[in-house]
Amino acid sequence: MFHGPQPIPPPTMRGYAATTNNFTGEISPLLCNMKNLLYLDLSRNNLSGMLPQCLGNFSDHLILLLLGKNSFHGIIPQTYNNRSSLRMIDLSHNKLQGQLPRSLANCVMLEYLVLSNNRFDDVFPIWLGTLLELKLLTMRHNGFYGVIGKSRKNVDFPKLRILDLAYNNFTGAVPSVFPDIIVNKSAYMYTDIIYDVNGFTIANRGSIAMASSLASKPFLGAPTTDGLSGLCSSSDLRTLSSSSVQFVIRPRNPKKLQVHAAGNTTGNHFRVTTFGESHGGGVGCVIDGCPPRMPLSVEDLQGDLDRRRPGQSRITTPRKETDTCRILSGVHEGVTTGTPILVLVPNTDQRGRDYDEMSVAYRPSHADRTYDQKYGIRSVQGGGRSSARETIGRVAAGALAKKILMAFSGTEILAYVSQVQKVVLPEELVDHHTLTLDQIESNIVRCPDPEYAEKMIAAIDAVRVKGQSIGGVVTCIVRNCPPGLGSPVFDKLEAEFAKAVMSLPATKGFEFGSGFAGTFLTGSEHNDEFYLDDQGKIRTRTNRSGGTQGGLSNGEIINMRIAFKPTATIGKKQNTVTRDKKEIELIARGRHDPCVVPRAVPMVEAVIALALVDQLMADFAQCHMFPINPDLQDPVPQPLVDAAEAATLHI
Incomplete structure (x- = not known):
């Protein structure tokens, strides 16, 4: 991310995209010398001041003018000539005011006009109805007022498909021309909406569906005439009417109850199914819901798989596996296609004979007994699905999830070992703002403090030689x-994290934020007080809440702790019972970790990444279909679009 004044490109440049940075100051009038510019995208910065008046007509070739999510004020450029090639203008989320210039009607090729979340004070621009190509007009969160009139000419928004007037001061009935407008929410909002509405998105003071006879009933859950809330009857069409607008709702059969009894799949939007057993032919995952057009290679996944593989050091299991992954579907020429991605990791060092005795004897504190109780059959070698080898699929999928999070919003997930038995790393020795992966990976126990790392390694060595854990x-x-x-x-969010990490093998405890230590504090000691930082963002001086409030992330660092029990399979003699209910003594064989936490680090990162990506997709599906008042939140991160893609953007 770049900071400081906006750089001025050479005047011969044909495309200028500097979106999603931290450029400050005013737009330089030198931009008006770029006579051949095709697109200008300065959105998502901290630019301020008034817009240069030349922006309306400095280039007859300009197609895209994207200045949204800055802090511009004053009026918008007043002069647009009839040679304009503009197809998209986005001035949303600024502090622009005044009236709309009537010269906008000269932009005869304009398809998208986004004016939402500003301070415009004008009547409805019915004169824009002469724009034959206009498909989208959004004016929400402004001060537009008065009656929506009818154009004097016999041309009324012939191609308009989205009209958003919410949070304004319009009065009176809606002109009869507008019920012919189609709101195709599936295409515009990038999500699957149950209903198509032959009407338009219009509201005053916030209601999405302005319909006086419907009163406070939201249209997505409005009762139909047969009394079903949000569901249509078997008739072809149900109509809900008001004096202002008519909704025609197409029926869709309700989904049948889906029971996922097997428990091998996680996620609602970013869905991951893992497969395979410890000593079978291989393990892996199927990832469904990955966004298309994303670069992805085996190398993107292999790094985290190498961090969790066995045989890394003397304090991990001696099983020798390379854990080399293969991507078998969902990627074409190094780019995701949006279809399911299959990742396979073959098993190469199986020794099933080590588990012959355990085919009848139950290992204490292992899943042998409960698997027999539930399924009546189990994979004996290595614990089958209950083995930590199952987590290979999660780590592979988590590596992809981390790549998505980093590319989308710079989100970084780091885990480290903070305790091994009685060796506890003091919290004050780790700065979560500056902690790096290199610090964590600098030793075999994955503790970022070298002194405590040595103590932890010594503790593991002491039990390892005794066959303990x-x-x-x-x-x-x-x-x-x-x-x-x-x-x-x-x-x-913390509940989703708890479910994610507690699904890992050997987990026995979860703490979030201050955790149990917070029970020793008073309210004034525990509360995280708010303040404004140097950029004017709302922050908290402390972080005892752990990065959430009310179950929602607040932008602060999220922190949590996960407790792992000692490995259940040990080389010490233990009392147990066989499948046919005989009491015996058992010395478990096989190769196992004397302490699981060093290899659990990438597993924890993976499941947290999977939970976060799923929540990110859910958030966009629910909360970002319509613009949000910028005064209530910090800018929402958006994926970057490179200049080449912007130049070919289909509008």
Whole structure:
């Protein structure tokens, strides 16, 4: 991300995209010397001042003018000539005011005009109805007022498909011309909406569907004439009418109850199914819901797989596996296609004979007994699906999820070992703002403090030579998490994290933020007080909440701790019972970790990344179909679009 004044490109440049940075100051009038410019995208910065009046006509070739999400004020350029090639103008989320210039009617090729979230004070621009190509006009969150009149000419928005007038001061009935406008929400909002509406998006003071006879009933959940809320009857069309607008709702059969009893799939939008057993032919995952057109290679996944593979050091299991992955579908010429991605990791070092005795004897604190109780059959070698080898699929999918998060919003997930049995790393020794992956990976136990790392390694060595095992704690942080992820009540973000990490093998505890230590504090000691930082953003002086409030991310660093029990399979004699209910003594064989936490680090990162990506997609599906008042939130991160893609953008 670049900072400081906006750079001025050479006047011969044909495209200028500097979106999603931290450029400040005013737009230089030198931009008006770029007579051959095709597109100008300065959106998502901190630019301010008034817009140069030349922006309306400095280039007859200009197609895109994107200045949204800055802090521009004053009036918009007043002069647009009839040679204009402009097809898209986005001035949203600024502080622009005054009236719309009537010369906008000269932009005869204009298709998209986005004026939302400003301070315009004008009547409805009915004169824009002469623009034969205009498809979208959004004016929400402004001060437009008065009656929406009818054009004197016999041309009334012939191609308009989206009209958004919410949060203005319009009065009176809607002209009869507008019910012919089609709102294709599936195409415009990039999500699957149940209903198509032959009407238009119009509201005053916030209601999405302005219909006086419907009163406070929202149209997405409005009762039909047969009393069903949000569902249509078997008739072809149900009509809900008011004096102002008519809604025609197409029926869609309600989805049948789907039961996912197997428990091998996680996620609602970014769905991951893992497969395979510890000593079978291989393990892996199927990833469904990955965005298309994203660069992806085996190398993107292999790094995290190498971090979790066995045989890395003397304190991990001696099983020798390369864990080399193969991508078998969903990627074409190094780019994701949007179809399911299959990742396979073959098993190459199986030794099933080590588990012959355990085919009848239940290992204490292992899943042997409960698997038999539930399924009546189990994979004996290595624990089958209950083995930590299952997490290979999650780590591969998590590597992709981390790549998406980093590309989208710079979100970074880091985990490290903070405790091995009685060796506890003091919190004050780790700065979560500056912690790096190199610090974590600098030793075999993955503790960022060298002194405590040696103590932890010594503790593991002490039990390893005795055939024993010990547990520990993994701390995980998330930096640059977009605010607003999660949902109230049942789907709180910390609840999603808890479910994700507690699904990992050997997990026995979860703490978020201050955790149990917070029970020793008073309210005034525990509360995170708000303040404004140097950029005018609302921050908290402390972070005892752990990066969320009310179940929603608040933009601060997310932090949590996960407790792992000692490995259940040990080389010490233990009392147990066989499948046919005989009491015996068992010395478990096989190759196992004396302490799981060093290899659990990439597993924790993976499942947190999977939960975050799923929540990110859910947030956009629900909350970003319509613009949000910019005064209430920080800018929402958006994926970057390079200049080549912007130049070929289909509008």
